[in-house]
Amino acid sequence: MNFKNAYYLPSGRVFMLETKDGFPIECTEMRDVKVGGKQNLEVRESLDAHVIWNHLDDYENKWLCTVSTQKGCTHNCKFCDVANLPFKGNLSQQEIESQVEAIIKYTPYVNKSNKLKLGFARMGEPAHNLNNVLGAIVNLPKISKRMDKDFNWLPCFNSILPRKTSQGINGFEVIDKVLEVKENNYNGFLHFQISCNSTNEKIRKELFGGADVLSIEEIIKYINNKDVTNRTITLNFIVMKGVEVDVDKLASYGLNGDKFTIKLIPLNNTNNSQNNNLETYANYHNYEDLKALECKFKEKGVPVVVDAIAKCEEAGLCCGQLAHIFVDSDKKEI
Numbered sequence: 001m002n003f004k005n006a007y008y009l010p011s012g013r014v015f016m017l018e019t020k021d022g023f024p025i026e027c028t029e030m031r032d033v034k035v036g037g038k039q040n041l042e043v044r045e046s047l048d049a050h051v052i053w054n055h056l057d058d059y060e061n062k063w064l065c066t067v068s069t070q071k072g073c074t075h076n077c078k079f080c081d082v083a084n085l086p087f088k089g090n091l092s093q094q095e096i097e098s099q100v101e102a103i104i105k106y107t108p109y110v111n112k113s114n115k116l117k118l119g120f121a122r123m124g125e126p127a128h129n130l131n132n133v134l135g136a137i138v139n140l141p142k143i144s145k146r147m148d149k150d151f152n153w154l155p156c157f158n159s160i161l162p163r164k165t166s167q168g169i170n171g172f173e174v175i176d177k178v179l180e181v182k183e184n185n186y187n188g189f190l191h192f193q194i195s196c197n198s199t200n201e202k203i204r205k206e207l208f209g210g211a212d213v214l215s216i217e218e219i220i221k222y223i224n225n226k227d228v229t230n231r232t233i234t235l236n237f238i239v240m241k242g243v244e245v246d247v248d249k250l251a252s253y254g255l256n257g258d259k260f261t262i263k264l265i266p267l268n269n270t271n272n273s274q275n276n277n278l279e280t281y282a283n284y285h286n287y288e289d290l291k292a293l294e295c296k297f298k299e300k301g302v303p304v305v306v307d308a309i310a311k312c313e314e315a316g317l318c319c320g321q322l323a324h325i326f327v328d329s330d331k332k333e334i
């Protein structure tokens with residue numbers, strides 16, 4: 001992988017790398033913004049980078065990184081700007097690991113982190129490249145050792161869980177294989193995050209651009225019969241106006257706090273979401289609506305996290321947006 005460029009956010013950077021066959025690949029490194037109470041509102045709404053800088057957590061406590069798993073994506077999710085990129089296949093395990101090495105190499109001042117959360121979540125659906133992604137996850141401790149770093153890894157496998165992957169692997173088998181690595185290699189400290197977005201399966205499928213995915217009911221019932229230690233499984237909802245998120249429906253499927261956590265996040269301001277007229281249910285201005293939804297889940301005894309990107313960070317650097325600069329440019333043909 002060749003280094004092409006780095007783009008800066010107040011909390012970190014998006015690196016643009018390039019595969020040998022000329023495909024632009026994004027990976028990121030960010031620090032967490034650590035605030036509570038009133039300051040939380042100030043940080044979310046501010047357009048002043050200094051406000052973010054004043055609240056950044058130490059790398060040693062938490063470092064948030066992401067890598068891509070495919071050259072583009074086969075799916076066409078209505079809220080994601082990777083969807084409109086051309087698809088040129090899977091990244092090899094080595095190409096995935098090269099991104100990890102590049103992030104470490106270009107951040108040479110970070111030698112220790114008690115929680116290095118690495119999301120396989122930038123460009124691509126990792127389930128379609130399962131063996132290479134899981135191979136890279138298993139190898140993370142070797143990479144940091146080789147580079148003489150003291151990192152406590154928290155890999156994060158983010159998936160829409162296709163019913164059958166392009167390599168012919170059944171969605172339930174994907175769950176099994178991820179849980180196997182979670183429990184056997186990471187003592188349960190692997191973050192398995194499943195994209196849900198709506199409890200109405202018809203709408204959910206439309207949001208995923210027609211992808212045939214496992215239903216939320218199937219996912220909950222299947223995982224309820226599995227051993228899940230330490231980190232619970234996250235059901236991720238990008239909350240959008242007019243899109244159903246029905247807590248009672250989830251409870252009727254057997255959603256429980258021993259196995260699951262719910263994550264509620266606002267919709268990012270992507271080009272694709274605008275073109276598809278999707279609107280976020282809540283963001284910086286009406287964050288309290290998101291908190292109200294959080295309460296409904298808490299009443300059912302299910303842990304919830306709400307996550308909101310600061311306004312200042314929404315600067316055209318969402319997944320796939322930088323790759324578009326290269327792909328859409330007349331100078332670049334891939």
Ligand code: SF4
Nearest residue numbers: 073075077080124125
């Ligand atoms: S959200 Fe994930 S699966 Fe959907 S288009 Fe984007 S990268 Fe692909």
